[in-house]
Amino acid sequence: MRPKPAGRPRTGARVAAVQALFQSEHTGESAETVAQQFIRHRIGAGEGDAAFEDGGVPLANIPLFEAILKAAATQAEEADAAIRAHLQKDWTLERLDPVLRAALRAAAAELLGGAEPPARVVINEYLDVVRGFLDEDTARFANGVLDAMAHALRAAEFGTPR
Template sequence: MSGANKPMRRPAAGRPRLGARVAAVQALFQSELAAEAPEAVIQQFVRHRLGELPGQGGFEEGRVPQADVPLFVNIVRQVAQNAETLDPIVAGNLSGNWTMDRLDPVLRALLRAAAAELWGGKEPPAKVVINEYMDVAHGFFDEAEPRFANGVLDSLARQLRAEEFAAPGG
């Protein structure tokens, strides 16, 4: 099932960084689909979709009640500001005859967000980034897409954070 048509399953409570990543994938998807400027989408999310509404538990209408807002903003901005660098990196790690255009738009947003985090610094560790985005993938998709995402994320991490995998146990 396409991630664009599947409702997001709730991430575990108390994981604001995961919430930020879920929201970043949703915002990147919205920005691409609606051809909206990323900064406008960031502002919409901060005002209307992040945090709980009084008297409601959250996650209604695409809300992300627990989200690390600075991390969310950083991920979306990193993707927007560095798309010309990041997209070829992601595309180079796709298997077979897959292209960026052929990817499900939610999966494309997820891979862009993860690539931005892996490319943009040394923290958190690559394995944490992979695990978090795998949780996001499982929230949007059933079986094939998370397996595909796992392979691409592992390849991206090994390319962008090779030093983390060079050590014993990496």
């Protein structure tokens, strides 16, 4: 993964949340269990490029990280429904790359959580995360889904009726 600039703990929290959701899905461990593992072993671990390549996140806002994971776990069905509503007819959630699926779930959890952060911030942050893990074609796909989902879930922010 391409590292995020130093001094962006909120971005670090989102990177860690995507990694943790990915791990939770693949190991079957609860999001709470994985969150504790990340806090103990990955967040704050290492420095620079090597930390990210080894699965660490040198700087992350832990309360935001925990909030994203909790929201993603407690609102999983609603988040998945929001994502499915914005996939093309022939795409299923299960067909998505697992890292992309984790990023979209984390973004949906934030978008479902209220007016903060603004939808455009959520879109930009998760596009940065997706670009760090996946190719540009996947980032364009993610942008379309994130934008459509944000417009549907936070229509007032875009000046359109819901």
